[in-house]
Amino acid sequence: MGQLIQAEIQYITPAEARDYHIGSILNGGGSFPGKNKHASVDDWVALADAFYEASMDTSGDRLAIPIIWGTDSVHGVNNVFGATIFPHNIGLGATRNPELIRKIGAVTALETAVIGIPWTFAPTLAVVRDDRWGRAYEGYSEDPAIVMAYAAEMVSGLQGVPGTDGFLHDSKVLATAKHFLGDGGTVGGVDQGDNVADDSELFEIHGQPYVAAIAAGVRTIMVSYSSSRGRKMHGNPYLLTDILKGRMGFDGFLVGDYNGHGQLPGCSNASCAAAINAGIDMIMVPEAWKEFYANTLAQIEGGEIPMSRVDDALRRILRVKFEARLFEAGRPSSRRYAGRTALLGSAESRALARQAVRESLVLLKNNDAILPLARKQTVLVAGNSANDIARQSGGWTLTWQGTDNENADFPGAQSVFGAIEEIVSTAGGVATLSVDGEFAQKPDVAIVVWGEPPYAECFGDRKHLNYDANDPASLALLKKLKSAGIPVVSVLLSGRPLWVNPHLNQSDAFVAGWLPGSEGAGIADVLFESVTNEINYDFKGKLSFSWPRTVHQNALNVGSEPYDPLFAYGYGLTYGDVTQVSNDLPVDIGDAIFAHDTTPMGDSCAD
Numbered sequence: 001m002g003q004l005i006q007a008e009i010q011y012i013t014p015a016e017a018r019d020y021h022i023g024s025i026l027n028g029g030g031s032f033p034g035k036n037k038h039a040s041v042d043d044w045v046a047l048a049d050a051f052y053e054a055s056m057d058t059s060g061d062r063l064a065i066p067i068i069w070g071t072d073s074v075h076g077v078n079n080v081f082g083a084t085i086f087p088h089n090i091g092l093g094a095t096r097n098p099e100l101i102r103k104i105g106a107v108t109a110l111e112t113a114v115i116g117i118p119w120t121f122a123p124t125l126a127v128v129r130d131d132r133w134g135r136a137y138e139g140y141s142e143d144p145a146i147v148m149a150y151a152a153e154m155v156s157g158l159q160g161v162p163g164t165d166g167f168l169h170d171s172k173v174l175a176t177a178k179h180f181l182g183d184g185g186t187v188g189g190v191d192q193g194d195n196v197a198d199d200s201e202l203f204e205i206h207g208q209p210y211v212a213a214i215a216a217g218v219r220t221i222m223v224s225y226s227s228s229r230g231r232k233m234h235g236n237p238y239l240l241t242d243i244l245k246g247r248m249g250f251d252g253f254l255v256g257d258y259n260g261h262g263q264l265p266g267c268s269n270a271s272c273a274a275a276i277n278a279g280i281d282m283i284m285v286p287e288a289w290k291e292f293y294a295n296t297l298a299q300i301e302g303g304e305i306p307m308s309r310v311d312d313a314l315r316r317i318l319r320v321k322f323e324a325r326l327f328e329a330g331r332p333s334s335r336r337y338a339g340r341t342a343l344l345g346s347a348e349s350r351a352l353a354r355q356a357v358r359e360s361l362v363l364l365k366n367n368d369a370i371l372p373l374a375r376k377q378t379v380l381v382a383g384n385s386a387n388d389i390a391r392q393s394g395g396w397t398l399t400w401q402g403t404d405n406e407n408a409d410f411p412g413a414q415s416v417f418g419a420i421e422e423i424v425s426t427a428g429g430v431a432t433l434s435v436d437g438e439f440a441q442k443p444d445v446a447i448v449v450w451g452e453p454p455y456a457e458c459f460g461d462r463k464h465l466n467y468d469a470n471d472p473a474s475l476a477l478l479k480k481l482k483s484a485g486i487p488v489v490s491v492l493l494s495g496r497p498l499w500v501n502p503h504l505n506q507s508d509a510f511v512a513g514w515l516p517g518s519e520g521a522g523i524a525d526v527l528f529e530s531v532t533n534e535i536n537y538d539f540k541g542k543l544s545f546s547w548p549r550t551v552h553q554n555a556l557n558v559g560s561e562p563y564d565p566l567f568a569y570g571y572g573l574t575y576g577d578v579t580q581v582s583n584d585l586p587v588d589i590g591d592a593i594f595a596h597d598t599t600p601m602g603d604s605c606a607d
C-alpha cells in the first residue's frame with residue numbers, strides 16, 4: 001500500500017516513511033531540506049540518506065524496498081542553490097538543436113545525481129496552443145514535431161539509452177514525461193482547464209511527443225491536472241489505461257500530480273479510489289498521505305479497488321525501481337556522483353547553458369544592421385530585467401513561482417548587465433546600468449532588457465497578450481531613449497510571445513530572449529562583435545511559437561487557419577539578413593479591455 005504513495009518532505013519524516021513503507025517522496029517547488037533555500041549539497045544528500053536508510057530498515061521482519069525521491073529539475077537542478085539554470089524549454093525550442101537538448105539532459109541528470117536524487121519530473125511535453133497559459137514557457141513549441149523530436153533527446157539525455165550500460169546508471173536519473181494528456185491545449189489557455197479536442201486531434205497534436213518519449217524508454221509519466229472533454233485526466237481510465245498503458249504500450253509507472261486526485265468528483269486529497277482505478281500507479285499526496293493510506297487500504301479491502309489494480313501498480317513501481325538500480329545502488333551518499341559539490345554549477349555546465357542561451361535568442365528586428373555592437377563604446381543598459389537573475393530565470397527557480405529571489409541567491413550566475421559590463425569594459429568601453437534609463441551623458445547605444453516577472457502554474461495565466469497592460473513603464477522607457485536620438489536595442493525576456501507592436505516600433509533592434517536562466521553572458525556573446533570587430537556569434541534561434549500581429553491572436557498556431565502572424569513560426573533573422581521591419585506597426589488595440597489585465601493572480605489555481 002505504502003509503495004503507491006508519494007509524500008512531500010515537509011510533511012513526512014523518515015521514521016514515518018519507514019513505518020508506512022512509503023514508496024516515494026518529493027520536494028515540491030520551493031521546498032528544501034530544512035526549509036533552507038540555501039541548503040548545501042550535503043544537506044540534500046543527508047536527507048536522501050535518512051529516507052533511504054529508513055526504507056531499508058529490516059528490523060521487525062520488514063521488507064526493504066528503497067524509497068525513491070522525485071524533484072522538479074525542469075531547467076537544470078533548479079531547486080538547488082548554486083546550480084546552473086538552463087533556459088526554460090521555450091528557449092530551447094528556438095535553438096532547433098536536438099543534440100544540445102540531449103546534452104542538457106545529461107548535465108541535468110548529473111547535477112541531480114550530485115544531490116542524491118534519482119528522479120526528475122521532466123521533461124514537460126506540453127504542445128502549447130494558447131500563449132495565455134502560464135506554463136507556456138515549460139513547453140518547447142506549439143508544433144508537435146519539435147516537442148516530439150526533443151522528447152526523445154531529453155529522455156535519452158536524462159536516463160541514458162535502454163539496453164546500454166549507461167542506462168539509469170550513476171550519472172543518470174529517471175525522467176517523467178508530463179502532463180498526460182493535453183495540458184497545453186486547454187480552452188483559453190487556462191491552467192488545469194479543459195481540453196476539448198476529439199481523439200484524433202488529441203493524438204495528432206498532444207499525443208505525439210509521448211510516442212517518442214515511450215520509444216526512448218521514459219520510465220514514468222505524470223498525469224495532467226487538466227480535463228479531456230470535461231473529464232479530469234486523473235479519473236480517465238480510457239486515456240490512462242486503455243490508451244496509454246494498453247495501446248501505446250507504456251510499461252513504466254504513472255504518477256499523479258500534486259493533489260490532482262483530490263479534484264475528482266467524489267474525491268478529496270485524503271481519499272480517491274477513482275484515481276487508482278483509472279490507472280494511476282503512484283499518487284502524489286503531499287500532505288494527507290496518512291489518511292490516504294488508511295482510506296485506500298479500506299477501499300482495497302472493501303473491493304472498491306480491485307487487487308489486480310494494486311498488483312499492476314506495484315509491479316510497475318517495483319520494476320522501475322529495479323531498472324533504476326535502486327536495490328543495488330546503496331545509500332545515496334555512497335553513489336558515484338552524490339556529494340560532489342564541484343560538479344554542481346561547474347564551468348562545463350555553465351558553458352553548455354551559455355551556448356543554449358546564445359542559440360535560443362531570436363532576432364526579430366535589426367533595422368540598418370545596428371547589431372552586432374562594437375564593444376568599445378558607451379552603452380546604457382536599462383530595463384526591469386537588465387540586472388535581475390530571478391527575472392532571467394522565471395518560475396520553477398529556487399522557489400515555486402520564481403519570486404522572492406535576488407541576485408545573491410544565484411552564486412556563479414551572471415545578469416545580462418553583468419555580462420555586458422564585462423565585455424565592454426575589458427575592450428575599453430563603458431557600460432552603465434540604469435534600470436529606469438536615466439543618463440548623465442548621452443550613450444552611443446542603449447540596450448533595454450525588459451519583460452515579465454517570474455511566474456509559474458496558475459499564477460502566470462493571462463487574459464490577453466497585450467504586454468503593455470501589465471508594464472506600461474517599459475514602453476515609456478523605450479520612447480524616452482528613442483526620442484533622445486539614441487539607438488535602441490530591445491531584449492525581451494518573457495515566457496511566451498507577447499503583443500509588443502508599440503515596443504517594436506520604438507526599437508531599432510529587437511531580440512526575443514525568452515527565459516535564459518543563470519548565464520546572461522550568452523546574450524552579450526551574440527549582441528557584441530568580437531574583439532577584432534567581427535561577428536562573434538551569429539543568431540541561430542528560430543521561433544518555435546508564432547508571434548502575434550494583433551492583440552487577439554492568443555491561439556495562433558502554425559498549421560491552423562487563419563494564420564496571419566507578425567513573425568511566422570520558423571522566423572529568426574541572422575546577421576546576413578537585410579530585412580527591415582516597419583517602425584509603424586499598427587498599435588491600436590481597439591477594444592479597451594485589452595488596455596488592462598485584470599487577471600487576478602492565481603485565478604486558476606485550485607485550492
Ligand code: BGC
Pocket residue numbers: 026027028029072121178257258457
Ligand atoms: C506541477 C508538476 C510538478 C509537481 C511537483 C505540480 O503542481 O503541475 O509539474 O511536477 O507540482 O512539484
Ligand code: BGC
Pocket residue numbers: 027028029030031258400
Ligand atoms: C508546491 C508545488 C506544487 C503546487 C501545487 C506548491 O505548494 O510547492 O510543487 O506544484 O503547490 O499546487
